[in-house]
Amino acid sequence: MRPRTPATRGRAPARAAWAIAAALLVAVLIAACASEPEDPVFRRQIFTLGTVVDISLYDTEGPLAEEAIRAVEDVLNGIHRQWHAWEPSELTRLNDALAAGETAQVTHDTATVLRDARALAAASGQLFNPAIGALVHLWGFHSSERPAGPPPDPEAVRALVEDGPDMDDLVIDGRNISSRHPGVRLDLGAFAKGWGVDLAVEALRTHGITSAIVNAGGDLRAIGSHGDRPWRIGVRDPGGSGAIFASLETRTDESVFTSGGYERFFEYGGRRYHHILDPRDGYPAQHTLSVTVIREKAADADAAATALFVAGPDEFGSVAARMGVTHAMLVDADMKVYITPDMAERVRFEVMPVPEVVLVEPAP
Ligand code: AMP
Ligand code: MG
Numbered sequence: 149m150r151p152r153t154p155a156t157r158g159r160a161p162a163r164a165a166w167a168i169a170a171a172l173l174v175a176v177l178i179a180a181c182a183s184e185p186e187d188p189v190f191r192r193q194i195f196t197l198g199t200v201v202d203i204s205l206y207d208t209e210g211p212l213a214e215e216a217i218r219a220v221e222d223v224l225n226g227i228h229r230q231w232h233a234w235e236p237s238e239l240t241r242l243n244d245a246l247a248a249g250e251t252a253q254v255t256h257d258t259a260t261v262l263r264d265a266r267a268l269a270a271a272s273g274q275l276f277n278p279a280i281g282a283l284v285h286l287w288g289f290h291s292s293e294r295p296a297g298p299p300p301d302p303e304a305v306r307a308l309v310e311d312g313p314d315m316d317d318l319v320i321d322g323r324n325i326s327s328r329h330p331g332v333r334l335d336l337g338a339f340a341k342g343w344g345v346d347l348a349v350e351a352l353r354t355h356g357i358t359s360a361i362v363n364a365g366g367d368l369r370a371i372g373s374h375g376d377r378p379w380r381i382g383v384r385d386p387g388g389s390g391a392i393f394a395s396l397e398t399r400t401d402e403s404v405f406t407s408g409g410y411e412r413f414f415e416y417g418g419r420r421y422h423h424i425l426d427p428r429d430g431y432p433a434q435h436t437l438s439v440t441v442i443r444e445k446a447a448d449a450d451a452a453a454t455a456l457f458v459a460g461p462d463e464f465g466s467v468a469a470r471m472g473v474t475h476a477m478l479v480d481a482d483m484k485v486y487i488t489p490d491m492a493e494r495v496r497f498e499v500m501p502v503p504e505v506v507l508v509e510p511a512p
Pocket of ligand 2: 337338339407449450451452453454
């Protein structure tokens with residue numbers, strides 16, 4: 149037997165220990181891979197509708213996923229081009245015709261979206277009013293630049309609000325559109341994103357996709373689930389910090405839309421003026437920081453979020469009832485939360501301290 153020196157006696161057990169440790173590490177890694185498979189969600193971001201649109205597909209990848217994403221991109225780009233409120237589009241051509249007192253023939257899609265918007269505007273008591281394009285323009289929000297103010301001349305605001313137009317002034321005869329009110333200028337800024345998200349989901353379904361989220365800058369429709377658990381989504385801080393304020397799990401097919409004053413605004417003379425206007429006085433709606441609505445269709449959620457934002461805390465319950473909204477949450481200027489009982493059951497607040505909450509039953 150070869151005599152062992154103390155040195156070799158020491159090295160051999162050390163080598164063995166390393167080998168055991170390495171084997172253990174490999175085993176742990178294999179076990180980790182087995183218990184936590186790779187996230188089966190295919191994610192892609194596209195830039196359209198003036199925002200980043202996040203598309204998540206569960207258990208779909210490869211060429212089918214790529215093709216589905218392209219279809220969504222086509223649909224959303226189409227809407228962006230067709231209904232842009234200030235860059236030349238079918239909508240601006242229609243607005244020019246209405247300004248000239250003419251009848252314009254529009255595409256079937258445009259006639260359909262206007263009919264739908266008109267019905268939702270009526271249900272909201274005209275708080276959601278896509279006919280106030282002239283007012284939005286007067287406030288300087290029809291611009292690809294960051295609006296800077298100053299706020300418009302109060303007389304000019306008053307002139308547009310007195311006997312102001314609404315969607316009921318629109319005459320929709322098949323594809324022929326005219327207006328009984330010379331002041332109607334259409335702006336689908338509060339509605340087209342929802343319409344687009346619905347079409348995007350339809351495009352995914354055409355590709356056989358049953359579990360996905362189309363998230364357009366925080367406004368989304370979620371279908372199916374994340375495997376055996378629901379999709380979990382976040383609602384942004386109404387103060388505009390970008391932090392998550394609340395979270396909720398979506399059911400099989402639901403849209404979650406938020407209207408927030410933080411999304412577009414300018415500051416002038418120490419005051420903030422945001423982009424959601426109260427058609428009754430022509431000024432940015434007071435008292436509300438944000439409204440989140442859950443509905444099945446994204447277009448319905450989009451219109452309702454805008455309407456409830458304008459409604460404010462006092463009319464939140466009555467406007468929700470008029471629009472048939474059961475799940476809605478409004479955060480007021482003091483960060484107080486007004487929430488329908490059905491919505492309260494779904495929302496988890498992610499901020500400390502938990503905000504003060506007032507339950508509001510949708511009721512006339
Ligand atoms: P949203 O973020 O969906 O609430 O939409 C806000 C956008 O809709 C604004 O940027 C305007 O283009 C337009 N808008 C502003 N006020 C109203 C209103 N009361 N009704 C309908 N559209 C509006
Ligand atoms: Mg909206």
